[in-house]
Amino acid sequence: MSAPGSGPATAAPGLRRPSRHLVRVVTVVASCLAVLAAAVVVGVRALGQEPTVTLLANWTGEDATHFRDAVIAPFERKYHIRVDYQGSSAESQVLSADVEAGTPPDVVVLTGPGELADYAERKQLFPVEDLVPQGAFGTSWATPLKGHVYWFPLKADVKSIVWYPRDTTDQELKAAGARPDQWCLGMGSGATSGWPGTDWIEDILLQQSGWRTYQRWARGLLPWQSKEVERAWQTWRRLVGAGTDPDLVARALKTEYQDASKPVTQRPPQCTLEHQASFVRSYQPWKDVRGRYTHSAELIPGATAKDTWEVSGDLVALLHNTPQAEQLIRHLASAEAQQAWTAKEAGFSVDTRAQPASDSNGSWHSTLADTLLDTGAVHCFDASDAMPPSVRDAFAQAAIDFLADPHQLDELLAQLDSLSSNEELNWLPSVCDRGP
Structure with a gap:
């Protein structure tokens, strides 16, 4: 599962499912947000002064500012179409409420192809293959469903990596990887708490058992109770010391994912390694220690996969096929908009037309950009993001529960198998690109 833009959260251990009170609160808040958003959209369109397209994404704070300045503002100037942007760290809940209320945005950017596949199955999305340059994105990024493409990536990240301070030696790196207290981990992320744990488990499975096993599991074909x-x-x-170090576990459960790396800058450091996606290198602690990365397989016990990477993306989809919405889709798929993310090291594009000039110094950003475009490597989309939303959410909660009490693993896996067996769930046909 991929990170939302921002927002305070704390992962709560031991909860199998949200309380009824919490469900009611979330439902009310989401419904209020949907009504407010609908009112704003109607009011803006009623003015009749300029065409408007509504857009929902998860970027808030600095990410939202960068998105507006680098991607949206050029579109508005060029086409004289106003973009009414809403950023929310709980965008899945907001979108669900908007759709239920009959007031969905024109365009949405989501991290989960599994969630988008569910909307496509319910006829909520319009195909975009005629609006996107042919061959710009691989099938793990723009997965065909029943002969159509319903989404494409605006921004991509690499996940099979471990960050460490620049002055760490190879010997120190290996030694730190074997010590639970050296791993920086924060499980909190608001409505999506638990996803840092799912990222860990997904990547471990990928590196230990290979992409074919990973893909079978991500498609619902390999049981959760399998030995792999x-x-x-x-x-x-x-x-990470679950079941053996209560203090470490408590720290992880109480820490927001965006704060997990803060102990890296303490003297002495309270942790020195972080298994986290490429976006975390832009966070201040890793800037301060000039963070470097290694492939996660170097530190995962029993890893056998070669040049295999878990990846994630922010995926664009069309819910209203108005002329202005289609024009925004074309813009977001353009090389100019795609490159806007890479220019400030805020993310990557997997469109070969949108790459920056080569970096002869081999910076972390240029080498990860090359990794995403390497046709000889295997790229597998984040498994939980590719799963049906109900399974994704249960997986994230199970990661929290397991971290709090590893002895309940058998029960948690049985519950996930029971949930995944629902024949009405929509599973993606593929999550991995194998290269040539």
């Missing part, structure tokens, strides 16, 4: 999946959970347990 259980092994991944147990490996994560040992790496």
Whole structure:
């Protein structure tokens, strides 16, 4: 699962499902947000002064500012179409409420292809293959469904990486990887708390068992109770000290994902390694220690996969096929908009037309950009993001519960298998690109 833009949160251990009170609160808040957004949209369009397109995404704070300045403002100036942007760290809940109320945005940017596939199955999305340059994106990024493409990536990140301070030696890196207290981990992320744990488990499975096993699991074809999946959970347990170090576990459960790396800058450092996506390198602690990265397989026990990477993306989809919405889709798929993310090292594009000039110094950003475009590598989309929303959410909660009490793993995996067996769920046909 990928990170939302921002927002305070704390992962709560031991909760199998939200309380009824919490569900009611979230529902009311989401409904209020939907009504407010609908009122704003109607009011703006009623003015009749200029065409308007509504856009929902998860970027808030600095990310939203960068998105507006680098991507949206040029579009508005060029086409004289106003973009009514709403950024929310709980965009899945907001979108669900908007759709339920009959007031969805024209365009949405989501991290989950599994969620988008569900909307496509319910006829809520319009195909975009005629609006996107042919061949610009691989099938793990723009997955065909029943002969149509319903989304494409605006921004991409690499996830199979571990960050560490620049002055760390290879010997120190290996030694730190075997010590649970050296791993920086924060599980909090508002409505999506738990996803840093799912990222860990997914990547461990990918590196230990290979992309074919990973893809079967991400498509609902490999049981959660299989020996491969259980092994991944147990490996994560040992790496981060679950069940053996209550203080470490408590710190992880109480820490927001965006704050997990702060102990890196303390003297002495309270942790020195972070298994986190490429976007975290732009966070101040990793800037301060001039963070470098290594492939996660170097530190995952039992890893056998070669040049295999978990990736994630912010995916654009069309809910209203108005002329202005279609024009925004074309713009977001353009090389100019795609490159706007890479210019400020805020993310990457997987469009070969949108790459910056080569960096002879081999910076972290240029090498990760090359990794995403390497046709000889295997790229697998974040498994939980590719799963049906109900399974994704249950997986995130199970990661929290397991971290708090690893002894309940058998029960948690059985529950996930029971949920995944629902024949009405929509699973993606593919999540991995194999290269040539």
